[in-house]
Amino acid sequence: MALGYFKRQAAWRIAGISLSLAIITTPLIWYLSREQAESEVVALAMEESQRIMSHMAFDAAPESLSSSAALSARNATGGLFDIAEIYDRSGMKLAEAMTDSGERIERLLPKHGRPEYQRASYERVGLGDDLWVLRVFVPFSRTKSAGEPEILAYFEGVRVIPQWQREKMLRDALILALIVGGSALLCGLAIYPVVIHLARDNLRQAREILESHISITEALGRAIARRDSDTGAHNYRVAWLAARVGEHMGLPRKEMQGLIVGSFLHDVGKIGIPDAILLKPGRLDDDELEIMRTHVLQGEAIVADIEWLSDAADVVSGHHEKWDGSGYPRRLAGEEIPRNARIFAVADVFDALSSKRPYKDAQGFEAVINVIAQGAGRHFDPAIVERFVEIARSLHNRLAQCDEAACRELLRDKIKQYFGV
Numbered sequence: 001m002a003l004g005y006f007k008r009q010a011a012w013r014i015a016g017i018s019l020s021l022a023i024i025t026t027p028l029i030w031y032l033s034r035e036q037a038e039s040e041v042v043a044l045a046m047e048e049s050q051r052i053m054s055h056m057a058f059d060a061a062p063e064s065l066s067s068s069a070a071l072s073a074r075n076a077t078g079g080l081f082d083i084a085e086i087y088d089r090s091g092m093k094l095a096e097a098m099t100d101s102g103e104r105i106e107r108l109l110p111k112h113g114r115p116e117y118q119r120a121s122y123e124r125v126g127l128g129d130d131l132w133v134l135r136v137f138v139p140f141s142r143t144k145s146a147g148e149p150e151i152l153a154y155f156e157g158v159r160v161i162p163q164w165q166r167e168k169m170l171r172d173a174l175i176l177a178l179i180v181g182g183s184a185l186l187c188g189l190a191i192y193p194v195v196i197h198l199a200r201d202n203l204r205q206a207r208e209i210l211e212s213h214i215s216i217t218e219a220l221g222r223a224i225a226r227r228d229s230d231t232g233a234h235n236y237r238v239a240w241l242a243a244r245v246g247e248h249m250g251l252p253r254k255e256m257q258g259l260i261v262g263s264f265l266h267d268v269g270k271i272g273i274p275d276a277i278l279l280k281p282g283r284l285d286d287d288e289l290e291i292m293r294t295h296v297l298q299g300e301a302i303v304a305d306i307e308w309l310s311d312a313a314d315v316v317s318g319h320h321e322k323w324d325g326s327g328y329p330r331r332l333a334g335e336e337i338p339r340n341a342r343i344f345a346v347a348d349v350f351d352a353l354s355s356k357r358p359y360k361d362a363q364g365f366e367a368v369i370n371v372i373a374q375g376a377g378r379h380f381d382p383a384i385v386e387r388f389v390e391i392a393r394s395l396h397n398r399l400a401q402c403d404e405a406a407c408r409e410l411l412r413d414k415i416k417q418y419f420g421v
């Protein structure tokens with residue numbers, strides 16, 4: 001189930017990322033490709049203008065310079081340019097030539113003052129009716145003896161991009177954009193099985209580690225129970241009871257995990273209690289009772305040193321505290337006691353009274369519920385008692401049919417549910 005959920009999540013996330021990349025890169029590549037195609041046209045136009053201007057006689061007399069400029073302007077039109085204008089170094093127009101297309105658009109072009117630019121540049125001009133015009137501005141210069149550039153003339157050319165060329169540029173840009181966008185989607189498709197394979201392997205390893213943790217925890221709980229002359233069924237029952245109450249109260253997953261493990265290992269500190277006290281058949285004297293009560297602090301120390309068991313600390317440290325503050329070891333009261341410990345306290349007493357032990361018989365359901373109800377506000381959290389009573393009959397009936405193996409399976413089902421095993 002965990003892998004299936006991960007597959008769905010991975011599929012949605014990879015698809016989302018791939019689609020987002022496609023949405024972002026497709027128009028971006030389309031724009032950049034169109035700009036690149038346009039730049040290539042402009043670069044060719046600028047190169048052509050430089051070639052044309054290089055044949056002008058800039059040192060000739062004014063009449064000869066004008067003739068040379070007129071010839072250069074005519075040579076420029078009909079090829080790359082529809083309008084060609086040449087200005088002298090002071091910005092006065094020397095010559096102008098245009099094609100029929102140039103004459104139709106000349107009056108639509110934005111006007112400008114005398115040219116004074118130092119670098120070649122261009123602009124795109126939209127003239128409506130799908131007219132796409134490129135306008136280039138090229139200063140023609142030579143280097144002085146001192147190494148500084150000297151402007152000799154200015155060339156301005158206008159090119160009306162033909163419909164076929166415009167469509168080709170846009171089509172080529174669109175094709176490239178779609179290829180890039182499609183590649184992003186294909187990368188997502190290619191990555192998905194790799195991610196799933198790695199996830200499956202990681203999940204398998206995580207499950208193996210988790211199962212080993214649970215097995216060790218279970219073995220530790222059984223060892224403690226047997227040392228305390230118990231079969232271990234109590235730990236299974238009380239952990240299952242606490243989990244069912246936690247479910248009924250709507251505890252979040254993380255808290256449920258701590259409740260289950262803490263309930264199963266609530267008496268883990270008894271491993272440090274001497275046998276003479278732990279297994280004493282009669283009542284303990286005051287000194288022995290004080291030593292017995294140290295099992296809570298010893299249990300805290302054990303679970304605190306093991307990261308996997310850290311969530312169990314609330315139950316281990318607080319399962320002998322009482323709502324009225326008369327418990328131990330810290331005499332916590334009310335909501336100072338961790339919620340998981342308050343839940344466990346009800347489940348623990350309920351199971352202890354309902355179960356047959358070597359030294360006592362099991363009490364009937366009504367008698368047990370009366371004890372629980374009388375303890376509300378003193379031993380137990382009244383709100384938890386109220387919620388517990390709502391489901392107590394069904395819990396009692398279910399456990400009445402269970403031996404240790406069946407109780408173990410009940411708890412294993414909860415472990416599978418909340419630990420993903």
